[in-house]
Amino acid sequence: MRIATFCFVVTIIITTLPFTTAQTYIPSEILDDYWAFYGYPIIEAGIIGANQFEKGDNVTLRVSLVNAGGRINFESTKVADTPMKKALSTAEARLEWDVGNATGITGTLRSTSDLVEVKSGDQVIDSLAMTRKSEDPMEFVIKIDDHAPAGEYVLQLNLNYQYQNNVQVDAEGWDPDLGLKGFRVAKSFVSGNQTLPLTIVVKQMADFEIVSSNADMRAGQKDGTIEVVYKNIGEKTANNSIARLSLFKPFTSTRDQAYIGTLNPGEEKNVTFKVAVDAEATPKTYGINSEIKYTDIDGDTIISESIKIPISVNAAGASYMIPVLILLILLMAAGSYIHKRKKA
Template sequence: MKKIAHLNGAFVFIALALASIGAAWASENYIPSVSLDNYWTTSGSPQLDASLAGTNEFGRGETVTLFVDITNRGRIMGFKADKKAETKMERALADRELDYERERTTALGITGTLRSETNQVEVKSGDQVVEALRSGEKSREPLRFTIKISNRAPAGEYPLRLELVYDYQFNAEVDATDLDPDVGLRGFQTSYWYQRANETVTIPVIVKEEAYFQITEAEADLRAGEKGGLIEVTYRNTGEKVAEDAIARLSVFKPFSSTDDQAYIGTLGPGEERAVRFKIDVDSDATPKPYSINSEIKYTDHRGGTVISESMKIPVEVRPARRSYTLPAVAVLILLAGGGATLYRRRKGG
């Protein structure tokens, strides 16, 4: 790793090149190629914590963004003299190194990765980065992670793992060519050792208990051009809470229309199901094929609030129009009448 020079104690963010780390990578230490004087050995390191900004309770089937604040609670635990400073220049160097050693608790290049250990919660976003956090600081902007909760996720708590990887200054060394009483240290330079660290923080996500609906059965008798075709649908409450005053509603589109697109379900407890009927008109030019009609349930939840469920698709099939026998029957009657008239004239003429 290249030696980095610093003047007047300026804090410099170190860009590390993997190609120059060499064998030091195995020990997770980034060691400079040139060693200078080391007056202090410092104990302490960054300590990162994470917390959600906002609620962590969501409904099944939701895709939401988590806002995660990162805080550095690292502390310097102590300093130990590594080399005795005897001359004025050595004492000046020791004081300067002590200033740099205090940066040991700064976390650099923080990368956050959110992971789920269950297929009920899927993490949709990639890594998030914070450039640096000194001790006592909180990230200016929260990390943003998008998650999708399965439609079938049981209510309960789902712990997500936030893996935080970062670098921090493991050691600082200093040197100078001489000490000028008026200017101070001349030819001052520093070199740093950096170490890779990682921490894991648990982020709990809660899937709320609520009523939830699924279509368990659907039957339809629909033909092109017919009015009042019947659709019978069975809804089941697969959630954990009771749904009261539930009403099933259809969202119809061409080639369908209806004046009977709502059906009263009533109270539906967890695990209960109920069948309802709708009447549907089908346009005469409807193409015979399978269709899907959207439906939803409006109900009162256990808190007394009005809730509309997510949309559920009802599979239906439109069959061809019934064959009409009116025209063939009329044609037969005309033929019979014509034949009868001919026979009558023949007999009369004979």
């Protein structure tokens, strides 16, 4: 099974990855080339630790890299028939063994779903030798949507790197005791690219939304009512559920909590809150945060993400006290005038 998988990966990399030559040193003349080594990095990636998260989580993924590539084959390309050439051939062969090492690895993480946001930029690892694991992991921050449905989400890790393609050697001379004199090396590199899948899992849990609400009040109202219909849009049942408000000025309440009880997936329930509004409240639409505290199937107490309830506050109703007072004053004045006329 391992051999079949390895061959399949090699075939994919050979046939699909674009490579462009990037010389790191180009000598003024062609140096000797005694060997042709064939190979390239094959990088594998995995998430360190658990890959299961909850809706709304903001987490750091630690991604470890392993270079499972290496030397596929090699062959002699030039006969070494003198002591100096044999020394050059041996020196080149030692350097050619690095053909499967990856250098300058840049990782870019992308999400395949709008429900998972990647908030980190590119991550870099200097080098990764064959059969070795990265000493430090790449770290990416992701944000899972507050209402992401439970299930698997695939992230794509795009890796760009370089690896050695060829080595050429030369020397000014050779000494039986000192070895090669004036030894020179020219290395060429090519660019490689791999896209690796990383899977995260969003856990099943209760989740809530407001289906409808009715909250139309006026400034100065003491007996305002907020009616809200909550729905469990999650995958798990919420037990002992209690909806509660987070109030702020100009709102106060003597009953800012409402018992829901058991709310199964897909089920809706209506609750009522009692709220008072300050007389000085500015007429406009407010948004009051609500949340649901519940017990899950494991007996753990959980508080949901905040859900806003729109509340419309209108201007205070017109007061009839002033017109009545004016009318009374006019009537009293008229009565006084008539009384004076009669006496006259």
